[in-house]
Every structure is written in structure tokens, then in C-alpha cells.
Amino acid sequence: MDHPAVPDERSRLEQQRLQVLAGLDLLRPRCAPELDRICDGLRERFQAPVALVTLIDRDQQIIRARSGTTLESSPRAAAFCDHTIRSDEVLVVPDLNEDQRFARNPFVTGEPFVRFYAGAPLIYRGDVRLGGVCVLDTKPRQFTGDERAELTDWAEHVMTVILEDALAAPKST
Numbered sequence: 001m002d003h004p005a006v007p008d009e010r011s012r013l014e015q016q017r018l019q020v021l022a023g024l025d026l027l028r029p030r031c032a033p034e035l036d037r038i039c040d041g042l043r044e045r046f047q048a049p050v051a052l053v054t055l056i057d058r059d060q061q062i063i064r065a066r067s068g069t070t071l072e073s074s075p076r077a078a079a080f081c082d083h084t085i086r087s088d089e090v091l092v093v094p095d096l097n098e099d100q101r102f103a104r105n106p107f108v109t110g111e112p113f114v115r116f117y118a119g120a121p122l123i124y125r126g127d128v129r130l131g132g133v134c135v136l137d138t139k140p141r142q143f144t145g146d147e148r149a150e151l152t153d154w155a156e157h158v159m160t161v162i163l164e165d166a167l168a169a170p171k172s173t
Helices: 007-023 035-045 144-170
Strands: 050-056 060-067 074-076 091-093 116-123 128-135
Touching: 007 035, 007 091, 007 128, 035 050, 035 074, 035 144, 060 128, 116 144
Parallel strands: none
Antiparallel strands: 050 060, 050 128, 060 074, 091 116, 116 128
16 A cells, blocks of 8 residues: 655655656657547446546646547646546545545536546556546446456556657657
């Protein structure tokens, strides 16, 4: 189980995370088309209306791939995946309305009225969490231990695709 990082450690990890995002040029607009297909597969596998691959920048969440929504970014403060990157574990919130961290979130109280969230962190080199792979639903639901393990596997695959894409892409200036 992860323990909350002390403030200096959190700051160091945040700086390291932002350096990896910039150093690998992961926030550029282009992304591997395979990621959208993966999101389609996630929606089908987990019977969820929305699936996302996100990266968390300093102040916003960048949606690198999606299925079931046209959303391209959101403020980091409203991003469920911002909570996902705080641990190596899959974050599952069976009913966002019932969780004080999220009950007033604009994506819960307004369109698209999200009620369920499950997200696995995208982990680079064992300890740098860059974003998440997540599924969302407009109704509360449960998520089994097997589903958590499977979502982790999907996140590992997505991280491989992202890194291969980063190595193949010309660097933006």
C-alpha cells in the first residue's frame, strides 16, 4: 500500500513527473491512433459509456485518447485522474455522488453526470505516474478485483504504446 508522500516528496515527484512529460514530448497534439482503438476496447470490455487515456499536466488534464466523448481536456482540479496518479493502485469510486472528494465535481453535478469512475495509473519506470486509463459510467456500479487487475494490464499496454509513439515521433519545437 502506498503511503501519502510528505510535502517535499510530493513536490519532488511532481517535478519529476512534469519533466518526464516534457522530456518525452508527451503533451504534443498528435497521438497514436491505436490509443483510440484501445479506448473502444475498454468501453466494450467494461460495458462503460466512456473510456479515456489521460495525461496530467501542471494545471490541466490532457485527454490523449477517448471513446464515448469529445472532451479533449479539463482543468486538473476537476480531473478524477488527478487522484489516480496519487497511488500505484487502481482508483475505484462506485458512486461519485457519495464520495465527498467528488460529489461537487462539475462532471458529477452537470453534464455528463458521471457517477462511476475506475482508473489505473500510467506508470513510467516504476514510480512516475503520468496520467490514467479510466472508464466512466453515468450510473453507480461495482468493480471487482479481477476487473481492477485487468484495468492495470490495459494501463501497462497503453504505457507501452505511448512510449513507442514518443520514440517514433519527431520532437516538437
